[in-house]
Amino acid sequence: MRKIRIALKAVYVIPFILLSACSEKENVAPTVNLVTPVDGEIIMQGGVIPVKAMADDEDGSITELVIYVEGAEVASAEASTLIYDWNTADLEVGEYVLSALARDDEDKSDAVNIRVTLDTPGGFNPDLSYGTLSDIDGNSYGTIEIGTQVWMAENLKVTNYPDGSPITQISGETEWNAMTPDIQAYCWYNNLTEYSDTSGALYTWAAAMNGALSSDTIPSGVQGVCPDGWHIPSDAEWKVLEMFLGMSQVDADNYDWRGSDEGGQLKEAGFSNWAKPNTGGSNSSGFTAVPGGFRSAKGVFYSIDLYAAFWTSGEEAGTDKAWYRTLYFDREQVYRQYNDMRLGLSVRCIEN
Known part of the structure; x- marks a missing residue:
């Protein structure tokens, strides 16, 4: 009889373990977006441009939000919103890649890249007299x-x-x-x-x-x-x-x-x-x-x-x-x- 009782207990334990395993949801990766500037935007070179990244995680928390310019990290925070003031005064005109990466408490991540163009103001040469x-x-x-x-x-x-x-x-x-x-x-x-x-x-x-x-x-x-x-x-x-x-x-x-x-x-x-x-x-x-x-x-x-x-x-x-x-x-x-x-x-x- 002892053996039978042990077997019966096992019958009830196994379904419980299976049910518990099935009820655990897989962690969903966070999402991240660069809000400003927008992809393809032409920006006048020489000013300070706010680069704004926003992240969201539906089943956890954001542990790291990073902004990159041309692959180099320029700002990071443990937050869902991050703004970096990008000073373009000493940069050459041309195309630049801006990126953002978000990571959650389960080490899942998401990244986004955009391309913007730094331009010089058109019109007359400001260093000359007309x-x-x-x-x-x-x-x-x-x-x-x-x-x-x-x-x-x-x-x-x-x-x-x-x-x-x-x-x-x-x-x-x-x-x-x-x-x-x-x-x-x-x-x-x-x-x-x-x-x-x-x-x-x-x-x-x-x-x-x-x-x-x-x-x-x-x-x-x-x-x-x-x-x-x-x-x-x-x-x-x-x-x-x-x-x-x-x-x-x-x-x-x-x-x-x-x-x-x-x-x-x-x-x-x-x-x-x-x-x-x-x-x-x-x-x-x-x-x-x-x-x-x-x-x-x-x-x-x-x-x-x-x-x-x-x-x-x-x-x-x-x-x-x-x-x-x-x-x-x-x-x-x-x-x-x-x-x-x-x-x-x-x-x-x-x-x-």
């Missing part, structure tokens, strides 16, 4: 002295010639495609006036010149669409600018991409207007070139954030093509070439 200029329409522009020259530091957006007569606006693709090289016309990129403040207008070469003949002298002597006291720069005047910034005479006289970093010195810094990587874009010259894109001879718009192109006053002899300069988002040189006069390009004027 003048001002107004056109016939009342638009105001910054101006900058570079070497012996004074240039507009913004793209022209005037819609009337200096005598007050209107420049023809052509919006339709079919109408633009049907133009001959002598047609004087302008447009806004994608026919949207919202681009006017930053990118300016796009002009055919004939419009930029206001019907004047080609010139490659210094100064060009062609007022064109420019305000009184200013003119369309010649190819030779562009070379003066480029060589002041360090380009050799041999390179200046060459075609296509030339020089070293002169284009970067001309481009507006950061990514407010230029697409990444805006290679070399320092705006050390103060020229503040922004990408206005262009309109093809067929009337199609291209490359608003990639491409800045400016007419000169010179044509290629015996052709319907004129000389221009281009700056590009992933190049730091300056492109020199001639192309169809029916293109819609940006205009920068130079002081007489």
Whole structure:
């Protein structure tokens, strides 16, 4: 009988053990999020940015919350909320990885990564002094002295010639495609006036010149669409600018991409207007070139954030093509070439 009682007790003990084991819930890992900044955000370099991490654990407690910048631990606490003041003053512009990790009392963890971009404020170079200029329409522009020259530091957006007569606006693709090289016309990129403040207008070469003949002298002597006291720069005047910034005479006289970093010195810094990587874009010259894109001879718009192109006053002899300069988002040189006069390009004027 003794053996039987022991066996019966065992029958009841085993189910109890199994029931107890099944009732134990597996620990759930905590969750963590980076609340600020948000993934993909562009942040102006130079300030102090609050990096906020928040964690939660439904069946336990948070024993560690850590924030990392580029893989390096910068802050930690035994808390569910942690804020780190990230000082970006001495950091280079570019992409950064921010991370957060949370751990609970059962040593379960969760982590999250985001990418943010540090940018420099767009616009003029804050270390340089700028003048001002107004056109016939009342638009105001910054101006900058570079070497012996004074240039507009913004793209022209005037819609009337200096005598007050209107420049023809052509919006339709079919109408633009049907133009001959002598047609004087302008447009806004994608026919949207919202681009006017930053990118300016796009002009055919004939419009930029206001019907004047080609010139490659210094100064060009062609007022064109420019305000009184200013003119369309010649190819030779562009070379003066480029060589002041360090380009050799041999390179200046060459075609296509030339020089070293002169284009970067001309481009507006950061990514407010230029697409990444805006290679070399320092705006050390103060020229503040922004990408206005262009309109093809067929009337199609291209490359608003990639491409800045400016007419000169010179044509290629015996052709319907004129000389221009281009700056590009992933190049730091300056492109020199001639192309169809029916293109819609940006205009920068130079002081007489």
